[in-house]
Amino acid sequence: MNNTALIVVDMVKDFTDxxxxVFYPQNREILPNIKRVLDECRKxxxxxxxxxHSYRAGKFDKxxxxxxxxxxxxxxxxAIDPMLEVNSEKDYVIKKRRYSGFFGTDLDMVLRENNIKNVIIVGTKTNCCIRATVTDAYYLDYNPIVVSDCVATNDEVVNQVHLTDIRKYLGKVVTSQELFDLMDKGGLA
Incomplete structure (x- = not known):
């Protein structure tokens, strides 16, 4: 599955603590699910x-x-939430200042350098950063896979509306268990 990457979007302390x-309880609730997906992806x-998500101290940002x-x-x-341990030797940490993980970053270059085709996306906020990252992944010809029990926003109706649109137009939406089944069966190749 070396053509697959896990992208953990904005699970930083201002959102998760x-x-x-800008804390939402929903972000805290999905952390254990994201941790399980992270561990399984590493296996x-x-x-x-x-x-x-990181803004420069003392500098203007629109x-x-x-x-x-x-x-x-x-x-x-x-800071990345401490529940999600970063392996500094293997993992990438990419700072961003806009909703999409692709806009103004080297995410696309990192994915292409690693021959990635499938991007598993988890994190916050489904209606902003998740949606924008999925949309750009789709436009850049990646296969986005959003893990539904590993994304959240501050309103469950809004969360479900965006997951429905993603499923219909942009990529796959699966539960973490469905993702694990795909991994075990080699369904991400």
Whole structure:
């Protein structure tokens, strides 16, 4: 399954920690599921990439004009949640400042350098960062696979609407158990 990567989107402390600046309880609830998917992907030698929402301290960013300040470098708010251990020798951590993990980053280059075709996507927020990353993955000819019990936003109806659209137009939507079954049967090759 060396043509598959796991992309963990924005599971940083400002989103996942109850003391975080833009915390939603749903993000905390999906962390154990993401941890299981992360562990299973590592067992199957799947490339792991953490997208880290991070704004530069003291620098202007258009995104912060209309939203609450969050994920600022040096505050700890942009740190990957400690439940999701980063293997510094194998995993990639890619900073981003926009919804899509592809926009303004080298994510596409990292995927192409590693001959990736399938991207398993987990994290937050389904209606913003997940949706934008899936859309760009689709446009760049990757096969997006969203794990439904490993994504969240602050409204379950909104979450389901976006998962329905992703399933219908952009890629696969599976549960973590369905993903594990695909891995065990070699269905991601």
């Amino acid at each position: 109850p003391e975080g600046l 199957h030698d799947i490339l792991v990439i953490f997208m880290q 995104n912060l004009v209309n939203m609450r300040s969050n994920c600022i470098e040096g505050t700890g708010g942009d």
